[in-house]
Amino acid sequence: MLLFGLAALGFQPANAQTASQKPKLVVGIVVDQMRFDYLTRFEAQFGDRGFKRLMSDGFECRNNHFNYVPTYTGPGHASIYTGTTPANHGIISNNWYNKFEKQQVYCAGDTTVASVGIDGPAGQMSPHRMLTTTVTDQNRLHTQMRGKTIGISLKDRGAILPAGHTANAAYWFEGGDEGKWITSTWYMNELPKWVQDFNASAKAKSYLKEWNTLKPIENYIESGDDLNTYEGGFRGKEDAVFPYDLAELAEQNGGYSLLKSTPYGNNLTTDFALEALDAEGLGQDSDTDFLAVSYSATDYVGHNFGVNSKEVEDMYVRLDLDLERLLDALDQKVGKGNYTVFLTADHGAVNVPAYLSANKIPSGYFDNRAFETALNEFVVSEYGEEDLIEDISNYQVFFNYENLAAAEINAEALQQKIAHFALQYDLMDKVYTRAELNQANYTSGVGALIQKGFNQKRSGDVFLVLDPGVISYSRTGSTHGSAFSYDTHAPLLFYGAGIKKGKTYELTEIPDIAPTIAALLGIEFPNGTTGKVIAEVLE
Numbered sequence: 001m002l003l004f005g006l007a008a009l010g011f012q013p014a015n016a017q018t019a020s021q022k023p024k025l026v027v028g029i030v031v032d033q034m035r036f037d038y039l040t041r042f043e044a045q046f047g048d049r050g051f052k053r054l055m056s057d058g059f060e061c062r063n064n065h066f067n068y069v070p071t072y073t074g075p076g077h078a079s080i081y082t083g084t085t086p087a088n089h090g091i092i093s094n095n096w097y098n099k100f101e102k103q104q105v106y107c108a109g110d111t112t113v114a115s116v117g118i119d120g121p122a123g124q125m126s127p128h129r130m131l132t133t134t135v136t137d138q139n140r141l142h143t144q145m146r147g148k149t150i151g152i153s154l155k156d157r158g159a160i161l162p163a164g165h166t167a168n169a170a171y172w173f174e175g176g177d178e179g180k181w182i183t184s185t186w187y188m189n190e191l192p193k194w195v196q197d198f199n200a201s202a203k204a205k206s207y208l209k210e211w212n213t214l215k216p217i218e219n220y221i222e223s224g225d226d227l228n229t230y231e232g233g234f235r236g237k238e239d240a241v242f243p244y245d246l247a248e249l250a251e252q253n254g255g256y257s258l259l260k261s262t263p264y265g266n267n268l269t270t271d272f273a274l275e276a277l278d279a280e281g282l283g284q285d286s287d288t289d290f291l292a293v294s295y296s297a298t299d300y301v302g303h304n305f306g307v308n309s310k311e312v313e314d315m316y317v318r319l320d321l322d323l324e325r326l327l328d329a330l331d332q333k334v335g336k337g338n339y340t341v342f343l344t345a346d347h348g349a350v351n352v353p354a355y356l357s358a359n360k361i362p363s364g365y366f367d368n369r370a371f372e373t374a375l376n377e378f379v380v381s382e383y384g385e386e387d388l389i390e391d392i393s394n395y396q397v398f399f400n401y402e403n404l405a406a407a408e409i410n411a412e413a414l415q416q417k418i419a420h421f422a423l424q425y426d427l428m429d430k431v432y433t434r435a436e437l438n439q440a441n442y443t444s445g446v447g448a449l450i451q452k453g454f455n456q457k458r459s460g461d462v463f464l465v466l467d468p469g470v471i472s473y474s475r476t477g478s479t480h481g482s483a484f485s486y487d488t489h490a491p492l493l494f495y496g497a498g499i500k501k502g503k504t505y506e507l508t509e510i511p512d513i514a515p516t517i518a519a520l521l522g523i524e525f526p527n528g529t530t531g532k533v534i535a536e537v538l539e
Ligand SMILES: [Zn+2]
Pocket: 033, 073, 299, 303, 480
């Protein structure tokens, strides 16, 4: 009664007041290789306090897609946080052929910085190849660098690209014999004491134990038989079946790197994120902080066992508990109503093509090497010139412009010849050329996704699109990278301060996330933003 009276006089209880203010902390969660349908497929397995808490108490975008290719981890994380696509942020793949340096480069590789926390090159990483700002950068600029940004992921690129150029820190996991969280001199010259202490604890080692299903395996009715011909598995164990003795398998499977391919890699990520929350005092003052967490183990398990495996089902049952643990800690440390969470993925994944074929669904395996040989032979026979093609990677053909000029060959004519040749090739669905992408404006379909992934400066000259369900990969396990729905359809959940309850089936796209969070915070959008604010999400 008393509270009601005070509110009527213009007073509000303290928690109601903070709830209407902007969040003290934004937690961005990316689940590597999480398909949208994992939310629905595994829903019966989830508890009420993890995924389902975000789904039922937050806002769910159920028709959320990547709007560019290739759908890989580097471009995915960059696009989520920059609010644009590779055409603008420049992260055109994980690794790509750099025609200016005439060599392959890695999206987060940076030889001008040094490792911190480890000897050797594993820490020589930074966001320097990302050309535009992230929402995390904009928050730093807006708060005069008072609002902190911390990025955390087993994968360096999963930590570095979300945290942006101005991050206080990005930490990633070095496996092998180390089992440590590391960083680079881009951020600092020495690991903070809390990271050193975490590394010195036996935490990583404690996870080299048995991996068995969390629930009785017969309860996992949302996946195929544990023993089948579509799974890779680990070296040193004949069949890809539960249980896995990780202590025994570690030596033959990369030491601590083995943890990345098990749910314990995600557990360890949560452990470390909770330490960061505490030690960095995230969400404790009026300047909004940003914690960017990316769960990578889901991707390694999907690649190894395929999207229909018992292993993937167990991963998500356990990831649900990681989310519960993270949300409970946020309630306790930052306070319900003081933080905002979004959860999405960096790409989806295809069902194992061999499994699809066994079930009469068109699919197949493409031999990159054979295609490359055939294409090179064709070009030589047409022009009588060697080395007109400099590189073929990421389904792009890169020309050698010096050799083209020397032989007086018109680049557009060569693009068209190659396009025609490639379209005759088995399992090839579509082909686009640089000239087409520069002249046309594709508004829908694969062409639009190619165009948004096409960076005029960094991308190649001819773009190849394989048939649906066709991959260039081993015959076991799943992969991703295409413009098809299985790779583009990703979950998108918002929850917490400033977020409405609800859901939509209207199309939303990955670059919409950053401007939506920027709008929530009242800050300037990332400088290359092409996405739109998803207005119905915001209170
Ligand atoms: Zn992957």
